Amino acid sequence: MSTSATPEYVSYATADARLGGALTASLGGGYGLTLLFDGDLTLDGDFLTAVDELRAGQDFLEMIVVTGDLTVHGPVALRESMPGLYVGGRTRAETLEAGDAEVRVHDGTFTYLVHGYHNDGTLRTGTVDTPWVVEHEHLMDVHAPGARWVDTHGDAAHADFAGQGIADAFVPEVVDLEYNELRIPEFLDRLRAGLPVLRPGARTASEAALDHVARARANRSEHLHLSGRKLREFPADVLGMPWLRTLVLDGNPLGELPEGLGTLTRLERLSVRDCGLTALPDSIGDLAALRVLRVAGNEAAFTLPAAVGRLGALEELDISRLSDQAGPLVLPDTFGGLVGLRRLVADRTDVVFPRAAHGLPGLEEVSMAGGGSGSFPEAVTTFPNLRRLDLSGNPFETIPDSLLRLTRLEELDLGNSLGLVRDPLPDLGRLPALRVLGLGGRAVSVPAHTLLRQLFGMALTALEELRIDRWDELGPEDLVGIGTFRRLRTVDLSFNGLGDLPAEFDTLPELATVDLTDNRLPRDVRDRIAAAHPTARIDLRSQRGLSEDTRAAAAAIREANALRDSQRWNDAVAAYDAVITGGTGSDHDLHYAHYGRMWVHAQVGYGTAGSEEERTRHRLAGVPVAEECMRLLPPNWRVHHFTDEGQFHREVVRYATNYLAWELLHAPDRTRADLDRALELIEQGAVCVDGAEHTYVRDTHARVLLALGRDADAWRVVRQALGASPDFDPIQDLAEDPRYLAWSH
Incomplete structure (x- = not known):
């Protein structure tokens, strides 16, 4: 039944004109x-059914x-x-559901749900x-304060339920366990019947956080x-926690921070990255x-805010990814107070x-990578005690x-920043402390090779x-003079199309690490370089001109990696x-597959994606693969850890031992x-931990020790892990464990 308005067939352009261009906007x-x-x-009744009755069989309708x-x-x-739908006033209905159509409504009330498929x-x-x-993977711009959001495809920051949380939170009658999605018809049926759709005690992600x-x-x-x-x-x-020393809120759509933040006067670390903020409260200065x-x-x-200049104890500031077409980030005049x-x-x-x-005396490290500006930031040259400067990607x-x-x-680091440089480089030899220099090539265009000749004259x-x-096609003549850099220990010459290196490269006395991947060095040159530097870690993978079988296996692995990514x-x-069963690749190819x-x-x-059954299947399928990864390690993998192959072996050991130890730790009938075997494995992995990015190994190590009743040893590992990576989220439950807090005090 229609009230007031009667249907009228017009062209879209006519309708748009009557609404003053609101449709096209x-x-x-x-x-x-x-x-x-x-x-x-x-x-x-149903909206489209009712509209069809009013149309009385008119032509195909588009809007x-x-x-x-x-x-x-x-x-x-x-x-x-x-058809699509546009509503200029307020909309009231049981549901608003959109699939392939364009739908634009203004304010409204929907009794049960809004759904974008x-x-x-x-x-x-x-x-x-x-x-x-x-x-569900839909382009949605919906403002629904007070609603509970379900993301059945991804893990949107604003979603209350997503991934495995859907199956955990909702009653089984409304969940497709294979895909971790809501069954919308069944979901609506229960809502209409007044039946619960959530399990008893189910909590949203934000409620659990609170x-x-x-x-x-x-x-x-x-x-x-x-x-x-x-x-x-x-x-x-x-x-209400004035004693707080660390507060990390990254990745929450907060929108703003309260003025009361300034009452947390003992706070030493505050991280609010990716929180949708437009400013900090003035109380930040407190x-x-x-x-x-x-x-x-x-x-x-x-x-x-100007109040940031009052942070006299501030040692580290991260203001990355804060400008685009809106213009640059202009720092307040008070920034000079951050001595x-x-x-x-x-x-x-x-x-x-x-x-x-200008002239801030405390600054020792500045990173301004990928700023996009063509102007060199002259201000950084006024910081007298600067030791590390990253200007790559500009x-x-x-x-x-x-x-x-x-x-x-x-x-x-000036990597990927030299493609448009045509003026001579400054004489970097006048920087007496310079130990590390990055001059990666390709950015907007390949840098002029004359810049290298200038470099090797310094x-x-x-x-x-x-x-x-990544300077594309270099020849040995472009590297003449490299032998004068007698203290070189690490050199990256990858992706340069090199067919040879100058003889003086062989004379570098302290060379420890060389990356020569993706060149075209023939076997005799590779053998010569290896013989000249017998203890160096030299990466010679992906040399053009390898055997057909090896190339095919490498291509198959690249394809598999692309599917993985x-x-x-x-x-x-x-x-x-296919690589494993093909049998045509090298030992490295087999191991990598x-x-x-x-x-x-x-x-x-x-x-969190997929059903619990699918996740379990993958976990169990990975166990024999991890075992095989360990079996394929050569007997001398520890000896040659300084080679690129040795580094790959260390990564295999870290990942495989962590995988196997975790499965043993969580086995339902573990003995x-x-x-004991989990500890033996994870201790092999712990030996291969090289930095904060491997904290996951220490996390597993600590949990195995706890399971064995070796609490003191476990807390030492936790302390070590937090020292390397204090923000590593999976270990925070152990960091806040009363037993650890008592031990650490």
Whole structure:
């Protein structure tokens, strides 16, 4: 039944003109026959069914436009590509469901849910009142304060339930366990019947996070890590923890921070990266103990308040990813007051330094990689104690002589920043402390080879590491003079198409690591280099001109890796299996294919996508692959750890032993013998830990020790892990364990 408005068939252009261009502003163009209701419209039952009754068999309809309010005593479900829907007033219905169609409504009320199902459509709303929003790989711009969000395909930051959390939280009658998705018809049936759709005690991600905050407050925890917990506003209970020393809120769509933040005067580390912030509260200046502040990845319009200049204890500031078309990030004049600042990270941010910040005496490290500006940041040349400077990925047109003011500079990275440089380089030999120099090639264009000839004419007597990769087609003549850099220990000459190296390369006396991948060095040259540097780690993979079988195996592995990177997990497993069963590759190819397959099984088995049955299948399938990875290790893998192959073996040991130890630790019928073997394995992995990125091994090591009753040994490992990676989220439960806190005190 229709009330007030009567249907009128017009062209889309006519309808758009009557609405003053509102249609093209919201939906774009290209539509044909449009059914226009000029005024309010009320319909009974399913929206499209009711509209069809009013149409009386008219031609194919591409768009429905209601200029006033739309009230539907039933669902609004537009799953096909046409017709689309535009409502100029308020919409009231049981549901709003969109598939391939373009749907644009303004404010509204939907009794049960708003649902966007994948494919080509879009769903945009004003402010709507609804208890549930369900998205499945759909372009949605829905503002539904108070609704519970379900992401059945990904893990959106604003989602209350996603991945495995769906099966854990919702009653089984409404869940497709194979895909971890809601069955929308069954879900709606229960909502209409007034039956519960959530399991008893089910909690959203943000509710669970607030429970965590409450426990931390009760335990007087000094370190609070809440990364990616789907918090949509700052948790108020945190302001009742004045003893807090660390607060990490990365990846939560908070939107803003409260002025009360300034009451946390003992706070030493604050990380609010990717939180949708546009500013910090002025009270930030009251955090007198703050040493580390990370605000990377917030809104492009983000600004730092003048109050930041009062952070006298600040040593590290991360302002990466804070500028785009909106313009540069202009630092406040008070920035010059940060005399204790030692490390500034501003990657992918165009920074404008105030004059007051020139000459900051404490700065020792500045990273401004990938800023996109063609202008060299002259301000960095005024920091007298700078030791590390990363300016890679910037399309500079010149490198000024003012760089030579930095006489204490030890590390300089200009990789991918020289493609447009045509002026001569400054004489870097006048930087007496320079140990590490990055001059990677390709950016906008390949740098002029004359720059290398200039480089090798400089007296870089302290240089220990040199990176000259991706300059495309280099010849040995472009490297003449490299033999004068007598202290070189690490050299990267990968992706250069080199067919030979100058003889003076063989004379470098301290060479320890050489990357020569993706060149065209023939066997005799490779043998010559290896003989000249018998103890160096030399990576000679992917030399053009290898045997057909080896090339085929390498290509198959690259294909498998591409499938892995695109998360086509089962296809990747099949591709790695093809290498394993093909038998045409090298021993390294066979080993790498097993490693790649094990990695895929771990990603699926310990991830959140897919059903529990699928994850279990992958976990179990990965166990024999991990065992085979260990079996394929050569007997002397520990001896040659300094070679590239040796580093690969260390990675295999880390990952495989962690995989096997974790499975043994969590076996449902585990025995003491299982735990003993888990410890034996993970201790092999622990020997191969090389940095903070391997903290996962220490996490497993600590848990195995706890299971064996060796608490003191476990807490030592936890302390070691936190020292290397204090923000490593999986180990935070152990960091906050009362037993660890008592032991550490």
